Amino acid sequence: MAKELMLSGCAAAAQGAKFAEVEVICSYPIRPYTAIMMELSRMVANGELDAEFVHGEGEHAQVSVVLGASAAGARAYTGSSGVGVTYAFEVYSPAAGGRYPLQMAIADRTLDPPGDFGSEHTDAMSARDQGWLMGWASTPQEVFDNTLINYRVGEDQQVMLPQFVCQDGYFLSHIPDKVVLPDIAQVREFLPPYSAPHPLSTTCPVSHGPQIKPDQGAVMDAQRASTFLIVPEVIEKAVADYNRIFKRNIPPFIEKYKMDDAEVAFFIMGAHANTCKKAIDQMRAQGLKAGMVRPRWVRPWPTKQIAEAFQNVKAIASVETSTSYGGAMRGGNLVHELRATLYDLEKRPLVTSFMAGLGGDVILFEDFHFMAKILNQMVKEKKTSKHVYWIGFEED
Amino acid sequence: MAIKVPKEREVPFGAITPAPVGQQDLFMTSNWRIVRPVIDNEKCTRCFICYASCPDSCWSYNEKEDQMEWNWKFCKGCQICIYECPSDALSAVAELDFEDGVVRLEKPF
Amino acid sequence: MAKVTELTVWTRGVVMDKEARDVANAFANAAQKEGKFVQAFDNYEDLPDRVLVTTRKYTRISDEEIPMKYEYVNHHPDIVVIVEPTIVKGINILKGMPEGGLLLINTSRPIDYMLKFIPNADVLGAIATVDADGISGIRTVDFSGSEGGVDQSGIGAGIAAPLLGALAKVTGMVKKESMASVISDVASMERGYNEVKIKKFRKARAEYFWGS
Numbered sequence: 001m002a003k004e005l006m007l008s009g010c011a012a013a014a015q016g017a018k019f020a021e022v023e024v025i026c027s028y029p030i031r032p033y034t035a036i037m038m039e040l041s042r043m044v045a046n047g048e049l050d051a052e053f054v055h056g057e058g059e060h061a062q063v064s065v066v067l068g069a070s071a072a073g074a075r076a077y078t079g080s081s082g083v084g085v086t087y088a089f090e091v092y093s094p095a096a097g098g099r100y101p102l103q104m105a106i107a108d109r110t111l112d113p114p115g116d117f118g119s120e121h122t123d124a125m126s127a128r129d130q131g132w133l134m135g136w137a138s139t140p141q142e143v144f145d146n147t148l149i150n151y152r153v154g155e156d157q158q159v160m161l162p163q164f165v166c167q168d169g170y171f172l173s174h175i176p177d178k179v180v181l182p183d184i185a186q187v188r189e190f191l192p193p194y195s196a197p198h199p200l201s202t203t204c205p206v207s208h209g210p211q212i213k214p215d216q217g218a219v220m221d222a223q224r225a226s227t228f229l230i231v232p233e234v235i236e237k238a239v240a241d242y243n244r245i246f247k248r249n250i251p252p253f254i255e256k257y258k259m260d261d262a263e264v265a266f267f268i269m270g271a272h273a274n275t276c277k278k279a280i281d282q283m284r285a286q287g288l289k290a291g292m293v294r295p296r297w298v299r300p301w302p303t304k305q306i307a308e309a310f311q312n313v314k315a316i317a318s319v320e321t322s323t324s325y326g327g328a329m330r331g332g333n334l335v336h337e338l339r340a341t342l343y344d345l346e347k348r349p350l351v352t353s354f355m356a357g358l359g360g361d362v363i364l365f366e367d368f369h370f371m372a373k374i375l376n377q378m379v380k381e382k383k384t385s386k387h388v389y390w391i392g393f394e395e396d
Numbered sequence: 397m398a399i400k401v402p403k404e405r406e407v408p409f410g411a412i413t414p415a416p417v418g419q420q421d422l423f424m425t426s427n428w429r430i431v432r433p434v435i436d437n438e439k440c441t442r443c444f445i446c447y448a449s450c451p452d453s454c455w456s457y458n459e460k461e462d463q464m465e466w467n468w469k470f471c472k473g474c475q476i477c478i479y480e481c482p483s484d485a486l487s488a489v490a491e492l493d494f495e496d497g498v499v500r501l502e503k504p505f
Numbered sequence: 506m507a508k509v510t511e512l513t514v515w516t517r518g519v520v521m522d523k524e525a526r527d528v529a530n531a532f533a534n535a536a537q538k539e540g541k542f543v544q545a546f547d548n549y550e551d552l553p554d555r556v557l558v559t560t561r562k563y564t565r566i567s568d569e570e571i572p573m574k575y576e577y578v579n580h581h582p583d584i585v586v587i588v589e590p591t592i593v594k595g596i597n598i599l600k601g602m603p604e605g606g607l608l609l610i611n612t613s614r615p616i617d618y619m620l621k622f623i624p625n626a627d628v629l630g631a632i633a634t635v636d637a638d639g640i641s642g643i644r645t646v647d648f649s650g651s652e653g654g655v656d657q658s659g660i661g662a663g664i665a666a667p668l669l670g671a672l673a674k675v676t677g678m679v680k681k682e683s684m685a686s687v688i689s690d691v692a693s694m695e696r697g698y699n700e701v702k703i704k705k706f707r708k709a710r711a712e713y714f715w716g717s
Contacts, residue, residue, distance in 0.1 A: 008546075032549075114411040117549065170549045171575045271575065278572055362575045390399050427595020428557045430517075472557060491591045492614065495621060498595040504551060504559050 007179040009172035012140040013079070013105045013165065014039035015179070016147025018049045019187045022077040022103075024069035026054045026062045031117055032169040033081040033107035040077075051077075059084035063091040063104065070100035070162075071208055073199035075151065078102065081169060082109030085123040089130075095162045096131030097224065098209050101154035101194070103147070104132075106166045107173040108270075110359050118360010119169035121270065121322035125333050128299050131224055133163040133231065135297040136269045138255075140177045143167050145242065145250060146296075148191055152238045155194050159227060159234050168321075170360065171271040182246050190245050231300045253302035255294040258284065259309055262291025264375040265349075267306075267338055268319040269295060272356070272363045276319070279368035288372060306341050310349055315375040316342075318353040319363070331355055331388035350384045356391035367391045419470070424499040425452075429473030431488040432497070437463050439485035446477035446486065468497045507569035510678065511579035514562040515598055516588040518553040522560060525588050527665035527688075529562035532672060534660070535683040536566045544571055548578060559592055566678065584676060586668060587611060588637075594622045605630030609671055609701075611637040611664060616704045633703040635671040637664040640700065641693035666690040667697025674698045 007015065013036045017025070025044070027037035043049040052069075056062040059080045066076035080088060085106060095102060106124045110116040121136070128134055133154060137143040143165065150163035167173055198206045212220070232253070239252035257277050259265065268276050273294045283290040293309045295302055310316060320332025329335050335353040342348055354371050357363045370391070378384055401407075416422075433446075446464060447455040454467040455477060478486040491498065512532065516525030526547060533545035547553070548561040563579045565571050581601045587593055590612035599608065608629055610619055613636040620626050641664055666688055673684045673694075681698055685691045 170577075174549060175544070175546050175574060177574075275573065275575065362573075362577065365573070392405075393399055393401055427559060427592070428517075429595075430557065430589065430591050491594065492612075492622075500594070501596050502600060504561075504596065 002183070003181045005179055005181060006176040007140050007144075008035070008174050008176045009137070009140045009143045009167045010035035010107060010174065011039055011176075012144040012179050013147055013167070014043065015181055016144045016165075017077045017103075017105075018043055019144075019182070019184060020075065020077075020148055020151050020191060021049075021193075022051050023074040024052045024054065024066060024076045026056045026065040026069075026076070026078045028056045028059055028062050028080070028084065030059070030081045030084040030109070032109060032119075032173045033079045033084075033105060035173065036079055036105055036107070059088040060091060063088040063095065063102075066102045066104075067091060067095050067098070067100055068200075070095075070102040070196070071098065071200050073194070073196040073201075075155075075194040076100075076102040077105070079105035079107070081107050082123050083112050085127065086111065089127065092127055092130035092132065092162075094209060097220065099160035100162055101151070101160055102162045103150055103154065104162065104164050105147070106164055107169045108166060109169045116359050117169065119171055119270075119321070120358050120360065121166070121168075121333075124164055124166045125298070125322040127164070128333075131161065132299060133161055133297070134166065134299040135164070135295075136166045136168075137172065137296075138269075138271050138273045138294060140172065141179045142296075143172065144179055144181070145248075148187060149235075149238055149242055151194075152191050152241075153231065153234050156234045156238075157197065159231055160197070161227065161231070166270075168271040171362075186245050190241055228300050232302070235297070235300075251296070253295070253297060253305045254309060255292075255296060256309055257292040257294070259291035259293060259313075261289055262313055263289040264315045264317070264372065264379065265291045265293060265310060265313045266317050266319060266368070266371065267293050267295075267310075267334060269298075269334065270321060270357075272319065272321065275363055275365065276368055279365050279372075282365065283369070283372055288376070290372060301337055301341070303341050306338070307345060310342060311345055311347070313349045315350040315352070315378045317371045317375055318351060319357070319371070320353050320355050321357040323355070323358065329353060329387045335387075350378045350382075352378065352384050352387055352389065354389045354391050361392065363391070370394075419467075423505060424469050424501065425472050426469050426498045427501060429471060429491045429498070431473050431475065432468070432471065432491050432494070433466065433473075433475070433478050433486045434489045435464060435466065436485045436487070439483050440464060441483050441485075443482065445480050445482060449476050449480040451476065469499055507567050509565050509567040509571055510584070511582045512564040512566070512584040512586065513579045513582040513598075514564075514586045514588060515592050515596075516560055516562070517556075517592070518551070518558040518560045519556045521588050521664075522553050524663055524665045524668075525560070525562045525586075527660050527663070528586055528588070528668050528672070529564045531660045531665065531669050531684065531688050532679065533564045533566070534687040535669075535673075535679040538683045538686065539679060542567050542570050544574055550577060559596055582606065584609070584672070586672065588664065588668065590614065590619065593619060597625070599623065599625050599628055602628050604628055605707075607675060608632045609668070609675060610634045611668055613639055616702060627706075629706055631675070631703055631705045633671060633675045633701050635667055635697050635701040637667040637671075637697060640664075640667040640696045641690065660688050662688075662690050666693035667700075670694035670697030670699075671701035674701050675703055 044053045062078045066078045069076040108119045110120040154163045318335040454471040458465040514525040529545045533543040537543045544565040551560040553560040587610040
């Protein structure tokens with residue numbers, strides 16, 4: 001008895017939290033993710049969702065509250081945007097190292113200064129080394145799916161990691177699209193209740209996060225790194241179950257679009273991938289064999305799948321919606337990990353990157369066609385003459 | 397090689413901008429009004445309560461003509477001065493009754 | 506590529522925000538019921554949590570899938586709806602309108618009086634007024650701004666209903682029956698449908714119903 005609604009990304013995330021039957025929610029307003037908390041507060045007030053709704057005094061307090069809740073054995077949910085994400089930074093590593101599978105919904109927003117509401121991935125990307133699962137959605141339906149899948153993967157007893165469920169601010173969080181909501185019975189079959197292995201408890205006392213000496217530090221790190229080696233199998237099984245129960249066809253790690261015979265390709269994350277797919281249709285109509293790979297996860301990075309998808313491609317455009325000032329390529333974040341992924345291939349494709357969609361800019365069809373033109377030039381000259389192009393600032 | 401920014405998109409260094417002193421002409425709020433306060437100078441006792449109560453400082457005293465002057469560029473039509481006036485000198489009149497008196501903007505801001 | 510009809514609704518923040526959102530959403534829902542591809546959303550940059558500031562809501566309707574869904578504004582609105590009449594005085598609401606567009610204003614004043622405030626009215630194909638405040642003077646104060654996403658309940662109460670009725674009549678883009686099935690106050694919608702006054706200027710483009 002699936003229900004089809006037009007929901008924005010924020011509303012879809014709230015529905016995801018409701019169907020996941022979260023037990024503790026901590027809120028603090030910041031645009032654009034704040035709509036998620038408004039929806040959830042309405043559901044808790046109506047009795048649709050039976051959860052403890054705490055209003056934190058800041059984003060740092062938000063993550064601390066849900067960390068405590070998760071440590072006590074509750075399924076916890078929170079979220080933030082932009083500078084809120086960076087304000088809570090101190091708590092990210094304790095959450096991951098303490099193995100609390102809480103979930104944080106992030107609707108991207110450019111970091112200050114000055115105040116820009118537009119979407120840019122830097123806010124969550126800057127936290128990718130903290131040991132959380134992280135991935136970007138590209139449609140409101142995917143935001144809903146990711147909410148459930150991330151809880152399932154994060155709460156798996158072998159994994160036990162917190163998760164970032166990220167979406168573009170405004171493009172995804174505020175523009176509605178079709179979402180199919182399932183039955184609660186199906187969700188309960190997919191997502192069993194959270195059972196913490198060693199919760200804080202009065203009857204069976206445990207210490208969480210005590211002081212250690214330096215010789216135990218590396219061992220702790222190795223323990224966390226080993227977890228990430230098995231996360232991909234858990235993701236595969238979870239998505240296979242999701243597809244079976246909800247009759248869907250979601251790819252577990254990356255979304256490939258017309259990659260079978262692609263000669264040039266785009267590597268893009270988030271809502272702008274939808275525009276990219278339409279642009280690729282236009283390019284194909286003009287005779288250019290273009291394709292797209294969209295990673296659904298940033299942590300764990302789907303190294304094997306990306307390398308496989310790109311192995312026969314001649315040139316790749318990495319569309320960067322985040323910044324890494326002073327980074328190795330002096331551009332964005334994705335290109336560094338992409339180049340590392342492709343380094344061991346026999347025939348290395350040429351890789352360049354385009355800074356697009358920053359600060360909330362819309363990436364237009366013309367921009368993708370400009371990128372395709374550069375890629376064609378690279379293929380013809382058999383080299384990458386420039387590694388970073390700034391869309392909108394290049395004279396062509 | 398610095399990244400070339402088109403002239404129409406240039407922004408100041410570090411987003412540091414000069415602060416306005418007195419009145420500025422970049423962000424006019426006259427089109428927020430639905431009603432405007434109209435003053436009856438006979439009833440006005442020059443008590444300055446409208447000047448004190450306006451959140452946007454839209455009333456000032458014109459010494460030469462000895463009457464209160466209204467800033468039509470920034471008044472947002474909140475009607476606080478109309479409610480506060482002790483001598484009923486101010487009344488609210490629909491802005492559309494007047495043919496001018498609003499800065500016509502090309503876009504909201 | 507099929508034509509995308511753009512509709513922009515101008516309103517004022519907090520005190521009339523929900524009405525405009527209802528107009529944009531209900532128009533989109535009714536068109537969707539008739540099989541069109543639609544998109545309805547609020548302007549993101551308007552910061553609508555300030556009382557009386559001008560804010561905008563957008564709707565896009567097309568016979569095929571809308572190609573670019575992420576543009577922040579409707580750059581070339583074919584239809585402009587004004588929920589509070591003073592807005593025409595202080596802002597260029599017809600900016601970017603292609604030749605022969607439609608302007609609908611919620612007012613009881615005569616059309617010729619309103620035209621005095623619009624210097625660039627020669628781009629219009631038709632102008633219409635409906636006294637939505639007189640028909641159903643309810644306005645809801647809504648502090649959720651545009652952050653609440655899409656309003657799925659109670660669409661079309663208050664002054665939105667007569668405006669929607671007027672839109673259905675004047676644009677001819679949705680049937681009255683489709684509109685009646687998505688909103689809650691059908692009586693006011695019927696009155697708006699019947700009481701809208703329209704003045705046509707000249708032959709509008711062929712795609713526009715209001716031109717002939």
